[in-house]
Structure formats: C-alpha cells, structure tokens
Amino acid sequence: MDYSILIPFLQRRPEQVLPYAALVEWTKARRLWQGQSLLMEPFQTFSAVAGAGFRVPTGLGVTLMPLRHPFEAAHQVKTLAMATGESVVAGFGPGAKTFQQSLRGAPYRSQLTAVREYLTIVRGLLGGEVVDVKGEYFSCHAQMGPAMAPPVHLGLGVLRPGMARLAGEVADVAVTWLTPAAYLDGVVRPALREGADAAGRPVPKVTAMVPVALERPDRDVSEFVLASNSGHMQAPHYIDMLGRAGIDFSRLDPRSAGRLMADAGAFVFGSLDQIVERFKEYKEAGVDEIVINLTGVCNLYGAKAAMEDLKKILAAVGADRRDSGA
Template identity: 70%
Template sequence: MTAYSVLMPFLPRRPEQLLPYAALVEWTGADRLWQGQAMLVEPFQGFASTAGAGFRVPTGLGVTLMPLRHPYEAAHQVRSLALATGESVIAGFGPGGRSFQQSLLGTPYASPLTAAREYLTIVRGLLSGKTVDIQGEYFSCHAEMGPAISPRIDLGLGVLRPGMARLAGEVADAAITWLTPASYLCDTVLPAMKAGSETAGRTVPRLSAIVPVALDRPDREPSDMVIASNSRHMQAPHYIDMLKKAGIDISGDELPVAAKRMIEGGAFVHGDIDRIVEQLAAYREAGVDEIILNVTGVFNVYGAKAAMDDLKSILAAVAS
C-alpha cells in the first residue's frame, strides 16, 4: 500500500516552525515528515527539537549531502535522531552538485557512484554494530559505534538517473527521487533498481518519490508555483538531462515555458482535487511505495496558510 508523507515546504529558521507540519503528520493519515538538506536549522536538530516539543513522528531526510559530514558522524546523527524521536528514520544521502563538492572538498568526486557506495557501506556497518574497516577512494573508516537499541533506521540514496538507481538497488533501503514523473519512475528508475538488486541478491528497496504539487485555485498562476519550487533544478544540467529522458525537453527554454512543459509532462502535479488524486494514483501504479507531497511552490508564492490548506485537502482526498 502506498504511503503519503509531507515535505517541509521551506527552510526553517527556528525549530518551532516545524511543529505545524509535525502535528499534521500526527493528526492525519500522513506517514512521515520529510526535510531536505537545510543550511539554516540543521534537519537532525530540527527534528529532535520537534520531538522535544511533544511531536514524536517518523522522519525522513531527503537528502542530506555527503560532503558535509564523515559517514561516522552521519551514522551518529541518524541514530541520535531515532533515539531522540523514538520513531523510525529514513536517512537519505546524496553527493550534491559538482560545484558544492568543489566548494567543500577542493575537487568534485570523480565518481559520485563510488563515493555513495563507500558512504552507505560505512554508515550501514556502523549502525549494525560491526567494526568497520574500510579504506576507500573517498571515505575511510576504522572504527565502531557503541551498541544501542533504536527504532528502525533505513538508509536511502537520492536517485535521479539509472546509475544511482542501480546502486540504490544494490546498497540502499530506499531510493529517494525529486521532480521525477511517474512514467520515468516506471520505465527507467524501477527497472534499474531491480537490476541492481538482482546483482546484489537482495530485495528491491522501497521507492520514495518527492512530488511537487499544487491545487488549481482562483487567481493562481501554475507556472509561478513551478518556478518558485524548482527554478534551480530546472537550470541544473543533471535535472535537464533527467527530464529530457522522461520526455520533457526544457533545454534552452525560458523558465515560464519550461514550467508549462513540466506541468504538461507530469513532473509537477497540478489541477483540481480530482485531477491531483488521478495524477498521484499514477505514481502508485508506477510502483512508488511512498509519495511525499511537496507544496514548496504554493508556500513560496501564496504563503503558509495556502500551503497547509493544500496539504490538508490532498491528504483528505487520498485517504478517502
């Protein structure tokens, strides 16, 4: 059965800003509260603070960026979050863009796939209580973590294209996608994940899709919400390449034209509530295990109340 979860639609500046969304998860059928990498309130600390305020909900990190922390520190943060909340955690990791890698590391990963494989292998070994003895090309670890019984922790990889999808099939518990149309997940991502799982002789990971969505309401301009939600992604080469593979060619387009193409191609879910439910059903039918509702575009253009209203309406509709 496909779960529906909620993505924080903005970067919190104070931990209490997470509370309405944690409450939404606790009081509705939403499965989990997600947040991407934030450079204001660090997601691990924000979620722990939310738990301290009384809202202990399952959490997801989609995704935190590998150059920011050694895998030992990542394992420590993830386990600390699970212990602090008393709830399960899906901890997604990704290499980030090449310019980000260059800024922090001095040079980008020559092979992001190798870096991600080493990173998840070390984190998994540490969380399992094993002594990790790995001398990798990008990450090394010769250590162990003290034993502790914690709620369930699943390790995820941010997935955009077939190479990372195959790697997720080999080493991850979850593949976490962003801006990927349902048809692309069905035709490209899931087959690659299955191929990776077959190679490794393991179960296919769960697929968690972060889906940008907005209800059609009077006086709303859909293209504005697409751009407000994803303008940086729409100009990034790896996203342009993925969208082209998905049949949405936005290369060379001005942002308003590209935004319309993304709506038409299903990369951004928009319409009345019946149309929204229909499009989200396409993700379920494509094999997605968890649909993470992303109303960042609504929040950025029309504010917090509008974003929360959309989330409540959509969650109520999919529940019925």
C-alpha cells in the same frame, strides 16, 4: 501507497515545524520529511520537535555527503531515531559537483564510488559492525557502541539509471525528486531491480518527492513550477534526468518551460480530483510513498496557504485510500 509531508520552507525556529509534525501525528500522513537545509540542520530540527512532544517518523531527503564524515552521519541518524522513538529514513546524496567543489576543493571523480563507500560505512556502523574500509574518498576503522533504537532505513537520492542500480545494491529506499511517474516506471524501477538482483537483496522501496499545487482561478502553474524548482531546472544532473524523461525545455522561455514540466508530469497541478488521479499514476508505477511538496505554494502565497492546501490534499487522498480499500 503512503503519503507523507515535506516541510515546505527553510525554518528559522523549530516551532515553525510543529504544525507539520502535528499533521503526521493526527492524520494518515506517514512521515515528516525535510531536505538538506543550510539554515537549521534537519537532525537538530527533528530532535527539537520531538522534545516539544511530537515524536513522529522522519525522513531526510537528502542530506549531502560532503557536509559530514560517514561516522558522523551514522551517529546523527542513530541519535535522531533515539530522540524521536520512531523510525528514520536517512537519505544521502553527493550533491551537485559545484557543491562538492566548494567544500572539498574538487568534485568526486566517481560519484557512484563515493556513494558506495559512504553508504557501506554508514550501514556497517548502524549495524554494529566493526567497519574497516579504506576507500578512495571515505575511510573508517571504527565501531559504534550498542544502543537500542528504532529502525533506520538507508536512502539514496536517485535521478538516473546508474545511481538507481547502485541504490538497488546498497540502499533500502530510493528517494526521487521531480521524476515523472512514467520515468520512474520505465527507467528507475528497472534499474533498481537490476542492482538488487546483482547484489542478491530485496528491491529498495521508492519514495517520490512530488511538487504539487491546487488549481485556483488566479493561479498559473508555471509560477508554481518556477517558484519551487527553478534551481533544479538549471542543474546539469536534473536537466539530464528530465531529458531522459522526454522533457526538453532548453529552447523555451521560463513560463513555457514551467508549463511543459506540469504537462509532462514532473509537477502535479489541478483540482483535488485531478491530483488524486495523478497520484494514482505514481502508485501504478510502483511508488511506495509520495511526499507531498508544496514549496511552490509556500514561496508564492506563504506558509498559511500551503498548510490549507496540504490539509485538503491529505483529506482527499485519505478518502481515496478508504474508497479503494487500501
């Protein structure tokens, strides 16, 4: 299982990202990830970081479909691979229905249909095909010019079984957020296999974005959970996913809800040894890559504290990988 890094803040200058890119280059961290940012666009940030000399594998987890036509998405992804000289995991997702409403005037009536159309177009364009798709939400009649570039792996943001089955049909990587290991093993991976079998293609890899914080005497886990994921815990699609995972905090106060999230495995908190053990649960659940997410630490204690914890966690999982022979 690989370990990667999520940039734990919304940067305002590309040089703020350089220390994290350096960690990917100088440690066993596999890839540098960022979710959708509405400050600095991740495509441009990663290209600027490459221009500064840190050409590392990157991941977009996930960029939101309503922001760009699939031709523009394919163009941006291919440009990023060419600029960095490294592979890209290009994760896409439809975003919340309220976000769709804001940009489109109405949400997609069928989330799955919109995603299927979008990824079909992007994959065809990246593969050099003449794409001829007239869909309900996205249409494209075009071909991208040939150019040598490192591989691009198409990702899809996955929370629930329906999107997981679709990912099995059309994606290379399923990108998850706040999903406990037991839920990935019991719900997401079987749905991925079902979709892949139906389409006659390999089962996508699983990349889990895992929120983490190191336990210290003055730290309360509920504060970290809320600092990193309070917005997600109010979104209907996350509430539904967490409910399917057995996490119902609808009648709890915020602090109790935060503790429940940690107790149920949606947030990893503890000593270095405890964190390593919790990460093993993800490996046993079939996860191929953990993206270490220290957003809560950064929001509460600043980027320096997040970087210190990140280095310690990377060292701990690196030692674990050597000890296990991985």
